[in-house]
């Protein structure tokens with residue numbers, strides 16, 4: 053039974069006259085925070101943190117608190133739309149769900165017949181708990197092409213963890229890590245994937261040591277015992293340097309290394325290719341600091357690495373993840389209390405069959421776009437967006453005719469936005485499911501109104517790696533909006549996939565829960581289910597890898613023709629790899645450090661949140677600003693080889709003066725023309741997606757490390 057142990061629900065209801073309160077879980081980011089939704093006269097009147105929630109303990113961020121403004125926003129799509137004029141004309145007409153889904157189903161079946169199922173590409177962006185149903189419908193159709201952000205976000209952490217130790221090691225905050233190394237991450241703002249900033253902050257307050265690896269002085273860096281302010285894009289070299297100190301000073305966990313790892317000798321040879329003078333030269337981090345950090349991390353037990361996406365948006369993406377996994381392993385922190393634990397999810401069915409991809413035939417699977425080039429990505433059903441744009445624009449290796457984006461705004465969020473635009477403009481047919489008419493949706497043929505998390509029943513977090521399941525309970529219905537799960541369940545029937553789906557998606561929820569002997573109606577009354585928590589499982593069963601060991605040297609990567617050990621590569625554009633370009637574009641540009649109120653392109657129309665960040669900002673060191681004649685708050689032009697955009701200057705001394713940091717995902721919903729200003733400040737107009745600049749295993753684009761120039765608007769330097 054749902055119990056309100058720590059909250060004052062009854063009193064709140066009495067004093068404020070609320071009619072009811074629904075306990076649920078927010079998903080305005082990757083989700084997980086417990087909320088109490090107070091309802092009055094059929095409307096959500098207030099969202100509050102749920103003190104009984106085991107994930108967030110009553111805390112919420114600004115995005116969660118502003119959910120009511122999202123749900124009741126006047127610009128929300130509340131019924132399906134069909135485009136009336138040419139693409140991007142902004143002319144729409146209301147249609148029924150039947151007409152919308154019939155049109156989409158007819159197109160899918162027609163393209164499948166004429167061009168093969170692979171000509172239909174489904175797409176989503178970051179994790180929004182709808183990915184399993186999207187893979188299910190695509191797999192059953194026979195399309196191997198689901199476009200995600202997985203090439204440069206989280207997918208690499210999952211893929212490399214599976215290769216190295218069987219699953220993603222999660223920081224065990226409940227058992228008090230004594231040292232945290234925060235690497236390319238800012239969890240107190242981003243609360244990403246399996247983590248919440250709250251637990252990290254509690255660990256620091258309890259006295260955990262902190263090492264931060266970040267080119268920018270974040271709040272966490274300011275609190276750190278050691279801040280390693282590296283040159284952007286040089287993470288693998290720095291981590292190899294740390295590993296070298298740990299190996300050569302004998303600070304590693306001998307017992308673990310001897311009994312449970314594979315490839316130790318090769319690993320030692322590799323780290324010895326990185327003497328600290330070389331590492332210092334590459335990374336700009338003084339060798340003494342590297343030594344101090346290595347000793348602090350290896351000698352404090354238990355310790356954990358709180359890693360983030362910055363290390364993945366580089367051409368060394370997979371190597372960055374792999375070397376950090378190796379650091380977790382050789383220090384003996386894997387699957388130990390307070391270290392990094394290979395948590396088990398409760399026994400459930402995965403409707404998407406991630407990993408096994410059992411529903412896709414091998415003949416169709418080999419057609420996955422880019423799968424032969426980015427073989428590690430392909431193995432995890434991840435595709436590089438450029439392969440899709442090429443298939444639309446050049447029809448190579450085969451034509452892609454239809455895109456169906458369900459929770460993504462790729463025009464703003466994928467590298468080389470102008471190429472993305474050309475592809476979206478050219479594609480024969482495009483459907484989009486979203487809350488709003490975004491710049492991407494404006495190029496669609498049909499737009500479907502999606503439900504927010506407050507408008508659906510679902511099993512929150514079932515795809516994540518921290519082992520918890522939480523019921524998400526529907527609070528309200530807005531217009532004709534439907535959850536992506538319900539929408540795809542309906543579409544699947546129209547595609548002839550009925551026998552593999554359910555009458556309504558409640559059947560899908562029952563299916564997910566069935567191995568636990570629960571139905572949705574039963575689970576709905578519960579608070580949370582956690583998988584069995586057990587430590588050092590490898591001592592009994594080994595690791596779930598080909599050698600049953602923790603693979604410092606990856607046998608799988610070797611078989612795939614990749615270097616089995618992590619190695620450093622210079623960023624594709626850098627003072628070292630392209631010195632001539634550096635003369636003309638003299639700053640290293642990093643993009644996309646998270647902002648509290650926004651979630652990528654989301655929330656710019658939500659008043660409470662836009663108030664936090666009215667304009668796009670680019671951080672510039674005061675010395676650089678002085679050199680370029682830039683004043684605080686002034687609009688400036690940021691330019692790369694690909695193009696230029698405008699943002700406002702924010703002077704910030706917490707960076708090397710050679711580095712500039714711009715925000716990503718900016719569009720202006722208040723601009724009523726159909727483009728909504730997508731070109732003005734969209735930093736992905738500057739980022740590159742040439743194949744040779746990508747990570748060879750995952751296909752990650754280097755959106756965190758490129759070269760730019762910057763100057764006051766009006767002083768055109770091109």
Ligand SMILES: Nc1nc2c(c(=O)[nH]1)N[C@H]1C(S)=C(S)[C@@H](COP(=O)(O)OP(=O)(O)OC[C@H]3O[C@@H](n4cnc5c(=O)[nH]c(N)nc54)[C@H](O)[C@@H]3O)O[C@H]1N2
Pocket residue numbers: 176177178179180182201204205361365458459460461462464465466485486487488490502503504536643644645651652653654716717735736739755
């Ligand atoms: N330059 C640069 N670019 C980046 C990054 C960076 O750091 N720098 N970060 C990258 C990363 S890590 C990622 S993951 C991607 C994210 O890329 P995307 O996921 O494409 O980005 P969003 O802006 O979040 O787009 C999501 C859209 O879906 C809608 N939406 C939200 N929830 C739902 C839902 O439940 N159902 C439906 N149907 N729609 C929903 C929102 O209104 C929004 O328009 O961006 C990447 N782009």
Ligand SMILES: Nc1nc2c(c(=O)[nH]1)N[C@H]1C(S)=C(S)[C@@H](COP(=O)(O)OP(=O)(O)OC[C@H]3O[C@@H](n4cnc5c(=O)[nH]c(N)nc54)[C@H](O)[C@@H]3O)O[C@H]1N2
Pocket residue numbers: 081082178179205206235236237238239241242243244245265266267268270283284285286287359360361362363642643644645646647648649650651652756757
């Ligand atoms: N509020 C909010 N929360 C979000 C999101 C959002 O858009 N807004 N997006 C969500 C998504 S999809 C993701 S993937 C996560 C990401 O969230 P995190 O993993 O926390 O990553 P970021 O905040 O993007 O970047 C973390 C830090 O990386 C640093 N950095 C930049 N370049 C480098 C580099 O070369 N090396 C190193 N070591 N550090 C570098 C930046 O200065 C920044 O402080 O956040 C999620 N949560």
Ligand code: SF4
Pocket residue numbers: 078079080081082083084085111112113114115116117243
């Ligand atoms: S961090 Fe914010 S947006 Fe994310 S689940 Fe918690 S309250 Fe919601």
Ligand SMILES: [Mo]
Pocket residue numbers: 178201205206361
């Ligand atoms: Mo992401």
